[in-house]
Amino acid sequence: MNEAEEEWRPGFHRVTSPSNPIVKQLSALSAKKKERDRTGLFLGEGLKLVRDALETGFRVHDFIASADSLQEGAVADTAAAVKGAGGRVLSVSRPVLEKLSRRDNPHSVIGVFEQRLAPRKEIGREGLWIGLDRIRDPGNLGTILRTADAAGVAGVALIGECCDPFSLETVRASMGSFFHVPLATADEAAFLAAANANSARLLGTHLSATEDFREADYTPPLVLVMGNERxxxxxALAEACDGLLxxxxxxxxxxxxxxxxxxLMIYEALKHPQNAAALG
Ligand code: SAM
Known part of the structure; x- marks a missing residue:
């Protein structure tokens, strides 16, 4: 029997060989944007991440864990929760985990999740939003999501051609915050239309601006608009902004x-009590 087909517990599959077809499919998800776009799925590592996904209503397609870790209470409980919600559980070897995470010291748990984006019309609807113009670096994006989550930001808009928010690198750098921050995508015109329809002010950041960011009015609804790394x-975006800081x-x-x-911009904006409300 093909080991991938072998059911060692109902709904649980054992996969030990990195050349198994299931592993090939999953590793394409980890490595290629095209495959993530085609399937609408993405990968993330760690038990906490899977728990964050379950807690925030993301569908967990696969729960992948080392055979050892599946004996542990918390891992076994989460595997059962994934299974109960219709997901697949794979018990895998360390070489499989290494292949999927593309590193030598992999987490013992990996999740495969269904992609989800916030509706574009939400951009700037209330509170403090962040607009990222053509962000290129997945590490920067993950770090920004992590900060946005910590600060209780209402959402993040990716404007124009950005790096793939569903890449392993972005999800990894977000440390689980990925699932807690509404993320919308829009081209420049659609971003401006949504912010305008919601009467959100746009505060841009610019190296040649003259207004000091510590002197600005951060009354929401507001979008802080950040520029491309290079x-x-x-x-057009700079001109559309109500102020440049x-x-x-x-x-x-x-x-x-x-x-x-x-x-720095987010935490300056939090000095406005309405933006800090989400922190309790
Ligand atoms: N060479 C780029 C330029 O001339 O704008 C540098 C871009 S900077 C690395 C990336 C983004 O970070 C900027 O577009 C802006 O949003 C923000 N940023 C970085 N330093 C800033 C500063 N001192 N004041 C305001 N925004 C800044």
Missing amino acids: QGLTD RIPMREGADSLNLAVATG
Whole structure:
């Protein structure tokens, strides 16, 4: 019998060989955006991440864990919850985990999740949103999602051609926050239309702005608009903003890292009590 087909407990499958066809499919999901787009699925690592997904209503398609860890209470309970919700449970070998996570020291649990995005019309509907213009770096995106989650930000909008939010690198860098922050995508025109329809103000950040970010009015609904790592904001977005802000730097310093600049902006905006409300 093909080991992938072998049911060792009802609804549980054992897969030990990295060349197993199921592993090939899953590793394509881990490595290729095209495969994630085709299937509408994505991968993330760690038991906490799977629990975060279940808690926030993301569908868990597969729960993949080492045979050893499946003996542990918390892992076994989560596997049972995934199974109960119609997901598949795979008991796998360490080489399989290494192949799926593309690293030598893999987590003992990996989840495969259904992709979900917030409706575009939500952008700027209430509270504090972050707009990311053509963000390229998955690590920056994951870090921004992590900060946005910690700060209780209402949502993050990806504007134009961005890196894939469902890549393993982004999900990894978000440390589970991925599932807690509404994420919407829009081209520039659709982003501006949604923010406008919701009467949200746009505050852009720009290296040549003159207004100090510590002096701005952060009354919501508001979108903080952050520029591309290399090119900054497009001219059209900069012109559409209600204000452009600068984070002061030593003369001659190049710029701040995008994720760092976004974190500073978010926490400055939290000084407005209406934005801090989500923190309780
Ligand atoms: N070469 C780019 C430019 O000229 O805009 C640098 C882009 S910077 C690495 C990426 C983004 O981080 C910027 O578009 C802006 O949103 C934000 N940023 C970085 N440093 C900033 C600063 N000192 N003031 C305001 N925004 C900043």
